[in-house]
Amino acid sequence: MGVLVQNDDEKTSLQERISADLRVRMDSTSAQEDVDLVEDSEFLRGTKQTARGAWFWGVLILLAALSLVVIFVLK
DSSP states (O other): OOOOOOOOOOOOHHHHHHHHHHHHHHHHHHHTTTSOHHHHOGGGTTOOOOOTTHHHHHHHHHHHHHHHHHHHHOO
16 A cells, blocks of 8 residues: 655755766666676686585584584583
8 A cells, every 4th residue: 555645846956966866876777787797707707616515514514513512511
């Protein structure tokens, strides 16, 4: 549900300049939305996706943390 508001006030010249500047900025940024900066970035060059066996490393780290808890807390 929405409320319709009618604004009959006249904009000042400063408000109109700000509105025009924001419209220009909006148009320039919306033109750049088609570019996928994440996939094309220099940061990802030379990297590869995680292999299927990555879950193994997570389990290994979890077991190491549990071992440290057992060793130092439950002496």
